Amino acid sequence: MSPDKKNAIVTGAYGAIGQAICSGLALNGYNVTLAGRDASNLEKTRSWLMHHTGNQHISSIAIDLSSQKEIRELSRKWKGPLHLLINNAATAPSRRTETPDGIEMQWAVNVLGYFWMTSYFHPFMTGNTDARIVNVASYWAGGLDLDDPEFKRRPYDNDVAYRQAKQANRMLSAAFAERLASEGITVNSCHPGDVNSKLSNAFGFGGSESPEQGAATPLFLARSNQVRNITGKYFEHLKEVSCTFSSEKNKVEALFRLCEQSLPASEK
Numbered sequence: 001m002s003p004d005k006k007n008a009i010v011t012g013a014y015g016a017i018g019q020a021i022c023s024g025l026a027l028n029g030y031n032v033t034l035a036g037r038d039a040s041n042l043e044k045t046r047s048w049l050m051h052h053t054g055n056q057h058i059s060s061i062a063i064d065l066s067s068q069k070e071i072r073e074l075s076r077k078w079k080g081p082l083h084l085l086i087n088n089a090a091t092a093p094s095r096r097t098e099t100p101d102g103i104e105m106q107w108a109v110n111v112l113g114y115f116w117m118t119s120y121f122h123p124f125m126t127g128n129t130d131a132r133i134v135n136v137a138s139y140w141a142g143g144l145d146l147d148d149p150e151f152k153r154r155p156y157d158n159d160v161a162y163r164q165a166k167q168a169n170r171m172l173s174a175a176f177a178e179r180l181a182s183e184g185i186t187v188n189s190c191h192p193g194d195v196n197s198k199l200s201n202a203f204g205f206g207g208s209e210s211p212e213q214g215a216a217t218p219l220f221l222a223r224s225n226q227v228r229n230i231t232g233k234y235f236e237h238l239k240e241v242s243c244t245f246s247s248e249k250n251k252v253e254a255l256f257r258l259c260e261q262s263l264p265a266s267e268k
């Protein structure tokens, strides 16, 4: 890693949109750390990025983002400052499944994964110039049920679980933005674009936009001076859009407290 460049971590780095985000950051000279669960896909993407962008400062970490313990361990090994965290990984299994820790999979990866990455990595961002967190959410959002977030009572439907997760991404962005403002870290969320991917295929959709188009808004939030001092906002197609979910302050705080319960007592 080059010490005079900004360090970025991108989750879901070998996914359709993730790879395009990493490519944009690599072309802009960031030290990019690819985070994903499959070592072979990570290595293929790392080689591709180095070859196609000419940036040799690309590294990777194999991590299952459904595991709080793995994320905590990873943070303990992280060396050096962090300037940019892009939470982008997502999953949408067709049937209800649980992680080895007994958490419903979409709640674990799509919501708590973002929450844990932010919780464990923001200390490395504190005080760094222009530190930013970008949460890739969606316009396809809603239906969050804080009394049954893991579909223990409701019948599981991957689309319903996904929409509530993407609502939660947007709300948690607002919650973290408030908490991290004093540390000089901005937190924004966005809809990327409709892109053909493993994820969109899980809902029977192809996608009308290219991965590069899908990466444009996350990259805008990551790099543009126009949003340097903006935090807690939601964006679509490079424009700020009002988010009704994030304005429900009581529900935002209730969601944050619910996510906090997943942390060991000493880390809340």
Ligand SMILES: NC(=O)c1ccc[n+]([C@@H]2O[C@H](COP(=O)([O-])OP(=O)(O)OC[C@H]3O[C@@H](n4cnc5c(N)ncnc54)[C@H](OP(=O)(O)O)[C@@H]3O)[C@@H](O)[C@H]2O)c1
Pocket (backbone or CB within 6 Å): 011, 012, 013, 014, 015, 016, 017, 018, 035, 036, 037, 038, 063, 064, 065, 066, 087, 088, 089, 090, 091, 109, 136, 137, 138, 139, 140, 166, 191, 192, 193, 194, 195, 196, 197, 198, 199, 200, 207
């Ligand atoms: N595509 C769209 O039209 C669209 C629209 C709106 C929002 N989004 C958002 O855009 C983001 C990227 O989606 P995408 O379309 O690029 O999907 P994708 O190609 O399926 O990428 C998702 C990535 O997340 C990774 N992932 C899933 N579970 C994981 C776990 N437990 N640990 C580590 N990594 C894990 C996947 O790895 P594996 O391949 O190993 O599972 C994959 O690399 C998501 O947040 C999604 O909600 C996408």
